[in-house]
Amino acid sequence: MKGKEIRTDADLQNCIYFQQVVEVFIGGEMDAVCFVIGYDAKVVRVREGYSYLRSNIKMFPNNGMCK
Secondary structure (H helix, E strand, O other), X not given: OOOOOEOOHHHHHHHHHOOOEEEEEEOOXXXXXXXXXXXXXXXXXXXXXXXXXXXXXXXXEOOOOOO
């Protein structure tokens, strides 16, 4: 975990536009390192085919590569 938490629509839109790699945490454990491809009020979708409920995750920027 490093950097500011990604939580607003503007943060998510920036991740998509700039193709920012993000770390996704569920319950304090890292679940994935991936790219965001879409979102709405309840769900965040990532390139690897997963969808996460926004209320269940925390996301942070990652300067490394996608797993």
